[in-house]
Amino acid sequence: MSSLVLASRTVQVQSNIYLCIDEHGTKEYKNTGDTKGCKKVNLPPLALNAPVVPSAGDSSSNKPRPATPPDFPKVDGETQKAHDSDHHQILQNELKLEQQKLTTQEKVYNNGAPERQGNERNYAKYQDRVILMQEELTRTQKDIEALKRGAVELEVIR
DSSP: OOHHHHHHHHEEEEOEEEEEOOTTTEEEEEEEETTTEEEEOOOOOEEEEOOOOOOOGOOOOTTTTOOOOTTSOOOHHHHHHHHHEEEEEEEEHHHHHHHHHHHHHHHGGGGOOOOOOTTSSSSHHHHHHHHHHHHHHHHHHHHHHHHHHHHHHHHHHH
């Protein structure tokens, strides 16, 4: 009976909300109306349902749950080591490819002064391409860092 009472209990939440408009016409909602141009907004009270708390006599909450279900498939140690080894090799291959990609990108980027292409007579187009190249370089560097972290984590697991 007590759990039914808890489940049906609601909590009324009420707070003052103010809409403030500054001299530029920017609207901002605040919980205090002490600024010039603020008006109180009348909102209906918000009702929140209280969380259901199991009673002390509930025996199902006292039993610890197993980490995995009993019918969950198991993998023997040798198979797992083989999977980890394959995963490590894939990470190393990806890392090597990303490092080659970074080397190529750095060569083309030429320390922020890549060669202009024929369609880049307009300096703004050239600058846009330089910015995109810098973003690609940064992304490739982050990919390399992530691959290195993944390889280290896999080494720790092994």
